[in-house]
Amino acid sequence: MSNPLFFSSLLILLSLSLSLSPSLGASDLKVYGLSSPFSPTKGMWEKNVGEISAKDDARLIYLGSLVARKSNVPIASGRQIIQSATYVVRVTVGTPPQTMLMAMDTSSDTAWMPCDGCVGCSANVFVSANSNTYKSYGCDAPQCKQVTNPSCAAGVCSFNLTYGGSTVAANLSQDTIILAKDPIVNYSFGCLQRVTGNSVPPQGIIGLGRGPTSLLSQSQSLYQSTFSYCLPNFKSLSFSGSLRLGPVAQPKKIKYTPLLKNPRRSSLYYVNLIGISVGRKLVDIPPSALAFNPTTGSGTIFDSGTVFTRLVAPAYNAVRDEFRNRFKNATVSSLGGFDTCYTVPILGPTMTFHFTGMNVTLPLDNMLIHSTSGSLTCLAMAAAPDNVNSVLNVIANMQQMNHRVLFDVPNSRLGISREVCT
Numbered sequence: 001m002s003n004p005l006f007f008s009s010l011l012i013l014l015s016l017s018l019s020l021s022p023s024l025g026a027s028d029l030k031v032y033g034l035s036s037p038f039s040p041t042k043g044m045w046e047k048n049v050g051e052i053s054a055k056d057d058a059r060l061i062y063l064g065s066l067v068a069r070k071s072n073v074p075i076a077s078g079r080q081i082i083q084s085a086t087y088v089v090r091v092t093v094g095t096p097p098q099t100m101l102m103a104m105d106t107s108s109d110t111a112w113m114p115c116d117g118c119v120g121c122s123a124n125v126f127v128s129a130n131s132n133t134y135k136s137y138g139c140d141a142p143q144c145k146q147v148t149n150p151s152c153a154a155g156v157c158s159f160n161l162t163y164g165g166s167t168v169a170a171n172l173s174q175d176t177i178i179l180a181k182d183p184i185v186n187y188s189f190g191c192l193q194r195v196t197g198n199s200v201p202p203q204g205i206i207g208l209g210r211g212p213t214s215l216l217s218q219s220q221s222l223y224q225s226t227f228s229y230c231l232p233n234f235k236s237l238s239f240s241g242s243l244r245l246g247p248v249a250q251p252k253k254i255k256y257t258p259l260l261k262n263p264r265r266s267s268l269y270y271v272n273l274i275g276i277s278v279g280r281k282l283v284d285i286p287p288s289a290l291a292f293n294p295t296t297g298s299g300t301i302f303d304s305g306t307v308f309t310r311l312v313a314p315a316y317n318a319v320r321d322e323f324r325n326r327f328k329n330a331t332v333s334s335l336g337g338f339d340t341c342y343t344v345p346i347l348g349p350t351m352t353f354h355f356t357g358m359n360v361t362l363p364l365d366n367m368l369i370h371s372t373s374g375s376l377t378c379l380a381m382a383a384a385p386d387n388v389n390s391v392l393n394v395i396a397n398m399q400q401m402n403h404r405v406l407f408d409v410p411n412s413r414l415g416i417s418r419e420v421c422t
């Protein structure tokens with residue numbers, strides 16, 4: 001690894017965000033790189049987690065008794081509710097509980113939320129002073145060694161990270177959080193004290209990555225690193241989607257593909273994408289554009305925080321050209337970051353993503369986005385930005401809407417089935 005910058009600097013996640021307008025009309029696409037808040041595996045954390053979990057035996061027995069039931073958390077599109085192009089869940093934090101609408105991010109591990117005293121945060125903050133179970137971590141806490149850029153101010157462990165185009169600084173804190181019914185006590189998260197830029201979800205994020213500080217790791221005994229979600233259409237106004245935590249009540253009839261592990265990007269859910277068909281035609285994509293390579297970070301991930309699927313340029317161009325072939329006589333135009341838009345009605349073709357052991361054919365609703373006036377329909381995908389770090393294909397939330405996506409970490413597999421949650 002000759003170039004450490006390569007890994008420490010973001011890029012990994014490309015997130016396209018439509019401007020606040022819920023429909024395409026006035027929108028302008030911005031491309032963000034998101035970085036992991038935690039540095040790649042250091043060994044340290046595993047050791048600490050080992051020590052911490054050794055003390056938890058009694059607690060595990062208690063928690064084990066809780067997991068027999070279904071834990072469902074409603075999901076809504078954040079677009080209308082908090083003007084953020086993300087999917088949000090209600091999380092209650094502290095004692096007495098305060099409600100936050102936090103964005104689900106499968107590619108981040110740590111949670112963070114705006115807190116009292118924050119400069120640059122939006123109005124709805126978690127008032128830590130009103131919670132009698134809130135505590136900030138001291139600088140000697142083992143958890144403090146896991147965060148990026150840790151520093152010590154007035155005896156409090158603080159850290160900062162970049163998220164999209166924003167920089168956030170937070171106190172590392174703990175408090176009780178509840179997503180479904182079960183309280184998770186002493187949950188570690190960042191209590192934001194400063195935010196610059198405006199690309200952070202206004203009420204914070206809940207990290208559903210597979211790394212050590214994520215919700216999965218911190219609720220291991222309760223939910224056993226297993227969850228699934230159904231994301232409603234991004235235009236939906238209600239909490240009609242669901243985040244299902246734990247192995248109970250997960251779908252049995254579902255297609256699976258193996259999850260791949262990248263030790264250098266321990267939070268990400270990599271899968272092996274082996275091809276893409278447009279209609280029946282398998283598109284000719286250079287294998288290198290899809291290959292998983294832990295060293296360069298290349299390959300394909302599923303991400304709940306990115307809006308539109310991004311493919312590395314050779315893959316995107318091939319797919320797009322095949323799609324355009326179907327409309328040879330129609331005029332192609334572009335809109336924002338989309339380069340394949342038509343004024344004629346688009347009634348096909350569908351697109352199939354071929355993964356190891358699993359083919360996923362996307363309905364048109366997952367492929368096309370319509371402008372406000374309805375006069376323009378665009379292929380809702382784009383090429384990864386043209387820079388040296390663009391090696392990652394991201395299967396984004398627009399392409400996952402109205403499907404059940406199951407993250408089964410213990411069995412190292414990801415499942416998908418069609419499920420309409422509107």
Ligand SMILES: *[C@@H]1O[C@H](CO)[C@@H](O)[C@H](O)[C@H]1NC(C)=O
Nearest residue numbers: 149150151159160161167169
């Ligand atoms: C982030 O933390 C590092 C280390 O404490 C500090 O040097 C840097 O100035 C901080 N950056 C921001 C943007 O706060």
Ligand SMILES: *[C@@H]1O[C@H](CO)[C@@H](O)[C@H](O)[C@H]1NC(C)=O
Nearest residue numbers: 115128136153154156171191
């Ligand atoms: C964050 O830490 C600073 C000390 O560095 C402290 O003054 C502030 O009250 C803390 N805020 C929260 C919400 O923990």
Ligand SMILES: *[C@@H]1O[C@H](CO)[C@@H](O)[C@H](O)[C@H]1NC(C)=O
Nearest residue numbers: 056059133135174185186187
């Ligand atoms: C939670 O943290 C508090 C304060 O650090 C501690 O007293 C308590 O024992 C912890 N509870 C559990 C269940 O770990």
Ligand SMILES: *[C@@H]1O[C@H](CO)[C@@H](O)[C@H](O)[C@H]1NC(C)=O
Nearest residue numbers: 324325326327328329330344
């Ligand atoms: C395109 O236009 C040509 C000439 O008008 C016509 O012969 C052909 O059938 C059209 N193709 C499609 C796919 O509509």
Ligand SMILES: *[C@@H]1O[C@H](CO)[C@@H](O)[C@H](O)[C@H]1NC(C)=O
Nearest residue numbers: 277282354355356357358359
């Ligand atoms: C996926 O589709 C390809 C091409 O149509 C086919 O050869 C393959 O058997 C399918 N795989 C599965 C697991 O259905």
